[in-house]
Amino acid sequence: MTSTELERLTPAPPPGELVDSPRFQVSARTSLTNTQQRANLKHATTTIRNKRARVVGEVADWQALRTAGEQIKNRVGRHLDEYLLEFEKNFTEAGGIVHWARDAEEANRIVIDLVEQTGEKEVVKVKSMVTQEIDMNEALEAARIAAWETDLAELIVQLGHDRPSHIVVPALHRNRAEVREIFLREMGRYGTPPPDGLDDTPVNLAGAARRHLREKFLRAKTSTSGANFLVAETGSLVVVESEGNGRMCLTLPQTLISVVGIEKIVPTFQDLEVFLQLLPRSSTGERMNPYTSIWTGVSKDDGPQAVHVVLVDNGRTNVLSDPIGRAALRCIRCSACLNICPVYERVGGHAYGSVYSGPIGAILTPQLRGLASDVDRSLPFASSLCGACNEVCPVRIPITDLLVHMRHKVVEAKKSDPPHIPHTAEPQLMSIASWVMADGKHLAWAGKGTALVDLILGKGFKVKKFGPMPYPLSRWTDARDVPMMPEQSFRTWWKKNRGELA
Amino acid sequence: MNAKDEILARVRSALRDVPGNVAVAEDSPVDWKYGQQVDVGDVIETFIERVIDYKATVIKCPVADVPAEIAKGLKALEVKSVVIGDGVDEKWREAIEGAGAKLYIDTPGQQLSALELNEVDAVVSAAAAGSAETGTIVLDHRPDQGRRALSLVPDSLICVIRADQVYSSVPEVVTKLGPSVKEDGLPLTWISGPSATSDIELSRVEGVHGPRNLYVIVQE
Amino acid sequence: MTTTAVSAPVAKPGAGMTVAIFPTCANDVMFPETPIATVKLLERMGCKVVFPKAQTCCGQIFTNTGYYDEAMGSVKNFLKAFESYDYIVGPSGSCVGSVRHQHEMLARRDAGDRIGDRVAAVTSRTYDISEFLVDVLGTTDVGAYFPHRVTFHPSCHSIRIAHVGDKPQQLLRAVRGIDLIDLPDATTCCGMGGTFSLKNPDVSVSMAGDKARNVASTRAEYLCAGDNLCLLNISGVLNRTKAGIKPIHLAEILAQTEGDE
Numbered sequence: 001m002t003s004t005e006l007e008r009l010t011p012a013p014p015p016g017e018l019v020d021s022p023r024f025q026v027s028a029r030t031s032l033t034n035t036q037q038r039a040n041l042k043h044a045t046t047t048i049r050n051k052r053a054r055v056v057g058e059v060a061d062w063q064a065l066r067t068a069g070e071q072i073k074n075r076v077g078r079h080l081d082e083y084l085l086e087f088e089k090n091f092t093e094a095g096g097i098v099h100w101a102r103d104a105e106e107a108n109r110i111v112i113d114l115v116e117q118t119g120e121k122e123v124v125k126v127k128s129m130v131t132q133e134i135d136m137n138e139a140l141e142a143a144r145i146a147a148w149e150t151d152l153a154e155l156i157v158q159l160g161h162d163r164p165s166h167i168v169v170p171a172l173h174r175n176r177a178e179v180r181e182i183f184l185r186e187m188g189r190y191g192t193p194p195p196d197g198l199d200d201t202p203v204n205l206a207g208a209a210r211r212h213l214r215e216k217f218l219r220a221k222t223s224t225s226g227a228n229f230l231v232a233e234t235g236s237l238v239v240v241e242s243e244g245n246g247r248m249c250l251t252l253p254q255t256l257i258s259v260v261g262i263e264k265i266v267p268t269f270q271d272l273e274v275f276l277q278l279l280p281r282s283s284t285g286e287r288m289n290p291y292t293s294i295w296t297g298v299s300k301d302d303g304p305q306a307v308h309v310v311l312v313d314n315g316r317t318n319v320l321s322d323p324i325g326r327a328a329l330r331c332i333r334c335s336a337c338l339n340i341c342p343v344y345e346r347v348g349g350h351a352y353g354s355v356y357s358g359p360i361g362a363i364l365t366p367q368l369r370g371l372a373s374d375v376d377r378s379l380p381f382a383s384s385l386c387g388a389c390n391e392v393c394p395v396r397i398p399i400t401d402l403l404v405h406m407r408h409k410v411v412e413a414k415k416s417d418p419p420h421i422p423h424t425a426e427p428q429l430m431s432i433a434s435w436v437m438a439d440g441k442h443l444a445w446a447g448k449g450t451a452l453v454d455l456i457l458g459k460g461f462k463v464k465k466f467g468p469m470p471y472p473l474s475r476w477t478d479a480r481d482v483p484m485m486p487e488q489s490f491r492t493w494w495k496k497n498r499g500e501l502a
Numbered sequence: 503m504n505a506k507d508e509i510l511a512r513v514r515s516a517l518r519d520v521p522g523n524v525a526v527a528e529d530s531p532v533d534w535k536y537g538q539q540v541d542v543g544d545v546i547e548t549f550i551e552r553v554i555d556y557k558a559t560v561i562k563c564p565v566a567d568v569p570a571e572i573a574k575g576l577k578a579l580e581v582k583s584v585v586i587g588d589g590v591d592e593k594w595r596e597a598i599e600g601a602g603a604k605l606y607i608d609t610p611g612q613q614l615s616a617l618e619l620n621e622v623d624a625v626v627s628a629a630a631a632g633s634a635e636t637g638t639i640v641l642d643h644r645p646d647q648g649r650r651a652l653s654l655v656p657d658s659l660i661c662v663i664r665a666d667q668v669y670s671s672v673p674e675v676v677t678k679l680g681p682s683v684k685e686d687g688l689p690l691t692w693i694s695g696p697s698a699t700s701d702i703e704l705s706r707v708e709g710v711h712g713p714r715n716l717y718v719i720v721q722e
Numbered sequence: 723m724t725t726t727a728v729s730a731p732v733a734k735p736g737a738g739m740t741v742a743i744f745p746t747c748a749n750d751v752m753f754p755e756t757p758i759a760t761v762k763l764l765e766r767m768g769c770k771v772v773f774p775k776a777q778t779c780c781g782q783i784f785t786n787t788g789y790y791d792e793a794m795g796s797v798k799n800f801l802k803a804f805e806s807y808d809y810i811v812g813p814s815g816s817c818v819g820s821v822r823h824q825h826e827m828l829a830r831r832d833a834g835d836r837i838g839d840r841v842a843a844v845t846s847r848t849y850d851i852s853e854f855l856v857d858v859l860g861t862t863d864v865g866a867y868f869p870h871r872v873t874f875h876p877s878c879h880s881i882r883i884a885h886v887g888d889k890p891q892q893l894l895r896a897v898r899g900i901d902l903i904d905l906p907d908a909t910t911c912c913g914m915g916g917t918f919s920l921k922n923p924d925v926s927v928s929m930a931g932d933k934a935r936n937v938a939s940t941r942a943e944y945l946c947a948g949d950n951l952c953l954l955n956i957s958g959v960l961n962r963t964k965a966g967i968k969p970i971h972l973a974e975i976l977a978q979t980e981g982d983e
Contacts, residue, residue: 029924040703047704060541068534075530078520081513094687100505152710153701169701176702202702206710213711218616234683244654244697244712251650252616262509269683270536273673276692280636284700287552288636288672291712292692293650299689301610302649313509321516342911342929343922382922384915384929385786387882400882404824407788430789437747437784438795440776440803475923480930480958490745490754494773498761501775502742 009146011161021353023378031347037173041348044172049339051285068274069395073330076265083232083265090235094297096307107312108139115145118255120222126246127151128226130261132355148216150245152209159186165349167335168283173348176200187212223249227260233268236296240289250293256304262311263329278394283334315368324405328364330395337389359389363402371413380406540671545634549668552637556695558716565721569597575717576601579658581624589645608648624658631678632663635671638694642682658715665722734768735859741769744812747779753950759977760813777803782820787917794832797825810848813973815880815948818850823883851973852889862892867980869899873942877949878911890948890972906936914955934959948972
């Protein structure tokens with residue numbers, strides 16, 4: 001073993017960078033063949049969206065609450081610089097320290113430096129999307145600091161050498177038998193082993209995780225978290241969670257480092273009345289999540305006495321610069337759009353090649369990362385535009401409008417690619433079709449050609465349905481029987497039966 | 503340019519379309535009416551029903567019976583040791599000791615370590631506010647409740663909330679707790695049932711890292 | 723003009739109205755029976771129906787694939803073909819939804835506010851057939867007769883882009899002889915999604931398969947919808963299962979009267 005191949009401190013995730021993932025279409029096809037995962041996903045998403053529907057139905061002014069969420073987050077976006085400064089001032093006055101990070105690398109550098117200053121070699125982590133986004137665990141690992149995930153699902157993912165597949169329930173793609181296997185195989189290598197005779201009931205699996213993690217909580221001197229909300233008016237942070245692992249990380253260690261995206265601001269403490277209603281009901285389908293922690297800088301004699309916040313841009317200002325696309329920054333990471341999405345339900349989160357999956361991932365990731373990679377160019381097309389997500393979004397993000405908007409940006413990006421980059425004939429086809437559809441005369445002219453098309457494709461053979469079609473239409477007809485073209489078009493009928501066209 | 507200045511410059515550049523000379527409230531209005539009461543019927547009965555929904559135990563009793571109910575709760579939960587903040591009602595202390603439990607009083611400067619807390623069976627705490635619609639208890643961690651770790655590490659939480667601390671729903675509670683945060687800078691912990699997870703097959707399991715037992719006494 | 727109709731078949735709530743039919747390009751070529759039924763139905767309601775020959779398509783194939791510039795020909799052409807009419811009616815929640823929800827945005831972006839205002843005006847007068855009957859003509863009983871077991875799939879774009887709500891079901895419930903059966907998971911997408919079904923064929927087929935199973939479980943004779951491309955997609959899969967459930971557009975059921983059987 002050479003010095004560059006030190007033994008890892010934490011389980012290794014799958015190799016490769018997410019941004020180098022294959023196009024969604026390719027990953028989705030692979031995911032669909034994983035029948036176990038599909039069954040797990042269907043069960044989980046069905047359960048959670050039914051729970052959501054039930055508790056949302058209880059709230060009389062739900063639509064007004066959604067509008068409030070939208071309006072407050074719009075206000076934040078449109079005045080973000082002022083709110084960030086207000087937050088910094090108030091958090092600092094309360095004894096906290098604010099750091100700013102332009103990108104993932106800078107954010108990770110700040111966290112590593114802060115941990116190294118404590119002299120600690122490990123941190124316990126509260127589940128956080130932004131630390132996934134910046135790949136903080138691997139950056140810490142490279143600096144020889146072990147980052148321990150403490151959310152049960154994140155623990156399953158970490159021990160499983162896996163990646164999260166869902167924003168709120170990251171191990172949604174795993175069933176109890178798989179979880180048991182992972183715990184038996186890996187847990188003992190990284191701390192307290194599972195009890196003898198561990199079965200696969202969720203209560204016993206959760207019990208094993210409790211024992212395994214308690215040892216880490218009790219010895220940890222440093223922790224990291226994200227935050228669901230930053231309150232500008234008071235300089236407070238808010239973490240919404242279920243298990244209590246968040247509270248452990250937020251209160252037991254001496255040093256707390258919270259890494260937070262700059263869009264997480266809400267203007268006032270009172271604004272929390274809106275989001276603390278919207279988030280739990282939309283997210284886990286509960287009237288309220290078990291635990292919410294709110295803290296303001298350092299709390300005397302209570303919890304960590306060194307409290308840091310790292311405010312992360314990492315592409316968010318790019319999103320903000322698009323007056324249409326910026327609506328995606330309203331997202332509060334509830335995952336209701338994932339749970340309702342028929343595409344997500346079938347392929348799961350990994351197919352999106354992004355920590356943000358499902359409909360929100362399809363509009364947010366290509367804006368955060370840009371449109372350089374194959375996967376980012378494919379994500380806006382990972383939807384049938386059915387719009388179910390629009391209806392459940394607690395901050396009324398018009399997700400399908402943004403998908404279409406991002407498709408337009410992809411088309412523009414393709415058109416401006418240098419000529420040596422190969423593309424399909426889609427732009428040419430669209431251009432021809434556009435000419436046809438720009439004028440009724442063009443369409444009438446093109447329509448004369450359809451008789452010939454019919455003859456080639458089978459009408460001449462008097463079959464009742466089309467036979468095999470050439471690619472790409474074969475993608476359609478491989479699984480579906482398509483009826484023959486009718487004898488006459490509507491236009492022809494009209495001329496015969498109603499005479500003049502207007 | 504340092505990171506802060508550069509990020510702020512990026513934000514301002516991104517917001518070129520936002521008129522700079524318009525007041526925030528005018529530029530981006532918010533129509534929501536804050537702090538409203540929510541119609542939940544009988545506030546206390548709803549609160550009790552919703553807390554029970556989370557598989558917590560709820561007892562309602564007159565103020566004079568609270569110490570006795572605490573003692574009953576400790577017995578029901580088979581508690582051998584209890585930790586409290588240093589501002590907890592004298593009568594409650596007597597009841598805890600009377601129930602035969604070893605009592606630890608967590609005091610600033612003489613706090614229990616995390617390892618010590620881990621050996622304690624239960625915490626007894628007052629509350630700051632409650633939300634009926636969501637079955638939520640909020641602590642602002644004044645001395646009658648104790649610092650945040652107390653209501654977290656021991657496996658049982660016995661929480662006493664006065665009926666007049668229970669409000670219809672979240673908006674009223676946020677209004678009520680504003681001064682705790684804005685004036686006193688206190689942390690808040692919102693508790694809705696025992697610790698729980700649904701991470702394995704969306705199957706709810708009570709008690710992962712926080713207390714597995716939540717025992718609520720509503721003091722009339 | 724104060725007489726009240728005593729029974730639906732003789733009521734002519736559309737008397738004196740001129741309606742421009744927007745058959746939509748796909749219906750024109752692939753499903754002419756649907757716009758034919760729409761014309762007959764509107765005429766039965768007393769409307770004068772005209773067919774503006776300059777029309778082509780709503781352009782959503784371009785818009786929803788990201789080709790905004792290419793969609794503009796359709797947007798401008800829609801304006802040219804229909805601007806002089808007070809009522810524009812099409813048998814497609816999807817195409818009408820695209821016209822109402824996307825044309826104005828495209829026009830303002832490409833051609834400025836002067837054209838944008840005109841586009842906004844004409845698209846606001848564009849209706850799905852179900853909306854026109856219920857909202858404009860104020861009727862749910864159109865005098866139809868259809869003695870069959872029918873299940874209804876509310877297409878995604880009809881309910882979430884055009885926002886037709888339950889107007890199609892209101893109309894179907896008033897049809898004489900009909901046995902309307904609830905479709906399980908009715909509002910879940912069938913997987914058609916325009917070019918989605920070409921770009922993500924495997925996911926699309928999986929969605930269509932689930933939808934087809936739900937349809938088959940109703941043991942209906944007919945699967946009805948307000949959008950023929952959804953019907954094409956679902957019945958394309960259903961046909962392979964030999965369930966024997968026939969696709970039919972809402973307008974074709976509403977156009978049927980007792981004499982037709």
